[in-house]
Amino acid sequence: MGKEIDQNYYKTEKHNILIDGVASIDYIKNNIVYEVKKSDKQHEMGVNQLKYYLHLLKLRGVDMKGRINYPLLKKTEDVVLKEDDEGIIIKNLEDIEKIIDLAVPPEPICLNVCKSCAYYEFCFS
Ligand code: SF4
Secondary structure, three states: OHHHHHHHOOOOOOOOEEEOOOEEEOEEEOOEEEEEOOOOOOHHHHHHHHHHHHHHHHHOOOOOEEEEEEOOOOEEEEEOOOHHHHHHHHHHHHHHHHHHHOOOOOOOOOOHHHHHOOOHHHHHO
């Protein structure tokens, strides 16, 4: 579905802009970073993903706003990186580093969101 949206919407925009090989922005237009989602079921994850991209750009001296596009729902949502968000992102990145440094990863906890996550097979098979 994601590929279908990629091929049929926003055809004139430059797609998949990489930031240092760690993040892939869907596209940028008029100084707004766009993230395209097929549904808003994982709304919070989409917002956090976009805030992370805005954080990466800010670290590189680029201050931008974000917008999530839901083309199938015909709606958009503006996303702004606030000071509080940056503290949370930094803390989350530190927590991720600690997990990466473990000899054995912790057992995954299956949440509702896991069932539709692209990494489900990695975590639970
Ligand atoms: S499936 Fe794994 S990666 Fe996906 S949300 Fe669940 S624990 Fe996280």
